[in-house]
Amino acid sequence: MINQSIDGFLHPNVSKSVDQIFVYAKLWLLTWLTAAPGWVIQIASSLINIFALLGVFLTLFALMSVLERKILGRIQNRYGPNRVGPFGLLQPVADGIKMLIKEDIVPARADKLLHFLAPILIAAAAILALGVIPYGRNMTPFTIDGGILFFFAVGSTTELAVFMAGWGSNNKFSMLGAMRAIAQMISYELPLIITVLPVVMVVGSLTPDRIVAAQAGYTFGFVPRWFVFTPWGATAFILFFVSGLVESNRTPFDVPEGESEIVAGHMTEYSGFKYATFFMAEYIGMFAITGLAATLFLGGWHSPVSVLEFIPSYIWFFAKLSALLFVYIWLRGTLPRTRVDQIMNFAWKFMLPMSFTCVIAAAVWHYAGRGLRGWLWSLLVIAIVYTALSMLLDTQRKFAPRVYRFAE
């Protein structure tokens, strides 16, 4: 399988360059057990991939947790954590230790099994989802036909896990939180998946590698052929990004764990390392979604400018990833929390129609020759639907300031 992954999309003049360094490292590791039977090699290479993934993303998670706090601090005009280590960079280590040595409390009336399984399942789902994203040229951990579908199939497990958490810990806040979480996850799973459709349609494949390959090259030599630079692509990207926000329960859509309303949603009854696992799962899910967004719309590991192609592909990928993550944090620091009914209305009355429009617009773009004409036509389609929706929905009324009926 490794060879196949090598000569899959091999770039002629970078085959020996630093770009492929990790691939070759893996190959070198595998040369040790050439004698072993095939399935051993297979398992070994999978293990290598898994460990690489975990290593990278757990580090990223640690880094992220501290960076988020620091950036939020900057936004709220205060210092973030700055005690442990240089610039408080060792803060996550301290947190981790704290979490590990904390007492693990399980409510007496809780459904022990579910209560125990929920965090594991949710973390597993999140990490599995990471597996199909191409992190660089020839650097897709698991190249399976229909990887996108795999991503969502695994992602859909999260809902079950959340429910297990909510139900298992036998607490009304947990239950409510789980309900809210599942409700909004299901509602936003549709836009999330339907906004992927246009890309899949245009590329004609469910394999992330092919999708990235389809975004190679530059029009007029300087505009990269990323899908985000087409009207439907841009729209789909925005919709996808918002849905991703909801899927990973981030502000402004973090009603499931809104501290001020229900203590911590489905994580209320969790403490210690289980809580940390939930936390980690949330962040890794965030990475997965952003990574997929980068893969689908932002050209994956392709460089935005042709002159900068010498920079290794994985660096580009992680640059895009961190840019998106920064936007996540930024939003969290900026926007207030929305109401549940607002979220639902938004999902069903705006996001869904718009994402269907993206599909249509992509079709128009394709049949009008993928050129400037297609560009304008699809823009027209989207503009029409958008204006029509904004007239129909009469946003002034929907998002008017809340009326407090019981405040006499």
Add this chain to the structure above:
Amino acid sequence: MSRWIIDHLWLIPAVPFAASLVILSLPNGRHKSAAVLAVAGQIAALVMSFLAFLPTLQIPGFRAVQNFTWFTFGDHALRLGWLLDPLAVVMLMMITLVGLCIFVFSTGYMAGDKNFVRFFAYLSFFSGAMLGLVISNSLLLLFICWELVGLASYLLIGFWIERPSAAAAAKKAFLTTRIGDLGFFLGLLWLYGGSGTVLFYDGGNGCLENAGLAMLGASATFIALLIFCGAVGKSGQFPLHVWLPDAMEGPTPVSALIHAATMVAAGVFLVARVYPVFSLGAINGITSSLTVVVWIGVTTALMAALMAIAQADIKRILAYSTVSQLGLMMVSLGVGGVAAGIMHLLAHGFFKALLFLGAGSVIHGCHGEQDIRKMGGLRRLMPITFLTYAIGMMALSGVPLFFSGGWTKEEILHVTAHWPASHWPYYFLLIGVVLTALYMTRQIIYVFFGDRRAAAQHAHESPRVMTMPLIALAICAILFCIVLTPAWPWLHDYLTGTAARVELVRLIQPTLFLSLVLVGAGFALGIWMYRKAGVQDRQRPADTDPLEFAQPQLFRFLENKMWIDELYARTIIAFSWMSARLSDWMDRHFWDRLVRGFGAIGQLLGIFTTSVDERGINAGVDETAVGTRALGRLMSVAHSGQIQTYLSVIAIGALALLLFYAWLA
């Protein structure tokens, strides 16, 4: 561009049609949008007609044909088509121009009518049908449009359906024209049988081209006469003219558009269109069919002019004058002056529409009063209407030099004078000219001069939306003569397909002076007779017509339209009434009996079968029912209402089946 319009000629009728459909679908209250739609459709048609006009200017005798297959039966295809030639184009221009004016006028005239929307739907519908009629290149297509305009006129005459008189008039018009159309249709069929095609021009083998005509041969005369029946019906020629005056029951714009300017002229247009059939085998311009046309025309012209003198309804007078003018055109066609006839048709279209709209404005001003004896002295109250009306009147009575009507009428007199067959038509037409001037003078004096009588007290000038079309049409009626004068007979040569050239010498002709004298005589006579009209004069009471005072029985004879209607009532209608009675009697006393007899037999059978049922069958059925009920009670025990029991039974069955098959294998 010109290429485009030739290919898309069908758009010209299609646009008003579409407009009418859309308007029909509007709710009843949407007056503004209905009016806007209709006028817009008309403007579009006008623009496209103008576009179609341009290419015909390049070559004299231009002709563009575009045929298509409607349907094929067996190996034979029925083909229709569109035709663009000078005749069609001038008609297009006239119809759309006059139509536009009248549409605009109606927005003012019909304002406040509760069926405003319906009115404009009908009007657009009519306009579409008329345009289609003009440009159709196939006698069948022409016939279809012909019937469509008939329908439109029926709908519009009976527009105020709540008035019994209107309904009656609509019916009368419809039936009377049908009589003519029957002949037309027979002629159409005969033509089709004779020449094997109904296309006028089809690249050499159309029915109006030598090949087709050759096939007709002697039957051409009869075909021509049959087709002429249709023309007679449509443009109110002598035997069938009775419907046209009654058609004035419709709203005045309708009278102006349909019963003065366009539809009634369709007859003349028809004759001009199929003229080759009429003139087939002519010996120095005379064929029997054409002769018939001439004499019918003469009769109509003279009769109608006489009747017009004795009418009191302002619109009826105009209607009769229309009839007589149409007769005039027929004469001119008959004596071979096709161009002259069409020119007069166009000119007449303009000034007669003008006159009718003027009348409409007068009626509007007098709050719906139509009797000229109740008007008077309106020239101060409605100056614009008066001026435009005067222009129209001058044009109609054929005052030379400045008014289009004058020139065309002279042209007609000119050609009539040179008709080799006989001179009588010429003399009759001269009388007709005098009469025309006379009755128009009478009308003018009654309506606009003298002192104000009953209806004229609170008269007022009409709003601008109504006066503007009047002015426009008046300007048309005057300026139109530029292209008519013998000095530069542009239109004449355009129609006959020769290049026009200017010769100022030809401006002065004997007929000019003659018509001057005649018209002058007519005016003088009129003024002399009616100077005291409507006032107490000697022992004549104010409300009696001077002529009536002088010649009572003659006046009555004319006033009652020479008792033609009564004649028809006594003969034709009476006959059909009789036959209806007869068949009614047959129904009641013969066929009914028969049917009842069969009914009786059926009843007998019924009685028999009932007895059989009650005796024999019922008993057995009851027994069966009892048995079934018992069985059902037995089986219902198995229905325990437990799903899982059912499922288990199914499972057991499946298992048994499986084992059975496994054992078989």
Add this chain to the structure above:
Amino acid sequence: MSSAAVVIIAILTLPAALAAATLQKLMHATLSFAVAVVGVAAFFFLLGAEFVGLVLVFVYIGAVAVLIVFTILLTRRDVGKDRAANWGGAFLAVAVFGGLTWAILKTQSVAVVAPHIRAVTVKRIGEALMTNYVWPLQCVGLLLTAALIGALVLVMEEKR
């Protein structure tokens, strides 16, 4: 594709299914049902129908399991009261299993090994769906719409 893998997956799947059928707590049953579904999906992978496997996981875990869980939540008051299982049913099930197995082992025509095939890619499935199976596809779409509306109507609070 080796028997070992099949057996392993079977060992994972069938007990889960059994648990789903027999556990007292509905919630646990549902979750073990999900596990069983994952096992079936694994079988599909093993049989070279990756797409179907993914679809199975996607639909059953993402949709059906969640639906069941919701239903459990909405009919909560009725959950947990365990009732005596009816042994007749159990016996019948065992009998059916026995019969089926006997029949399968008896027929030699199914004792064949898998031929070598080219992988059925998503592209092929898509083409098939858009060409030969386009009408079935439309029908299924219609059916799903109808099911959606019907379910909504069923659970709508009847106004009284």
Add this chain to the structure above:
Amino acid sequence: MTPTLQLFLVISAALFSIGLLAVLSRRHAIFILIGIEMMLAAANLNFIAFWRFSPQSQTPTGVMIAIFSIAIAAAEAAVGLALVIAVYRHYRTTNVDHLNQLKG
């Protein structure tokens, strides 16, 4: 050694029987639904297995049928659960034993 078709058939038979067990022996409507779903899954497994072990045709028929049947199963589950909720609303129970209004 490579497995024969029989192995898969036996497994799916087991799955089917387990579903049947759930359908026949449990009283709770939702259990019955789960059982039905399991039987459907077994059927799908059969389809796929037969497709895999049969000589290949151009269009992967077995896969297609499996896909369609999954879709239909989803619809069935949705409607069934809606029914369960509606029934619960009416009778305040989901015990199929008590739902015997149609008893003859």
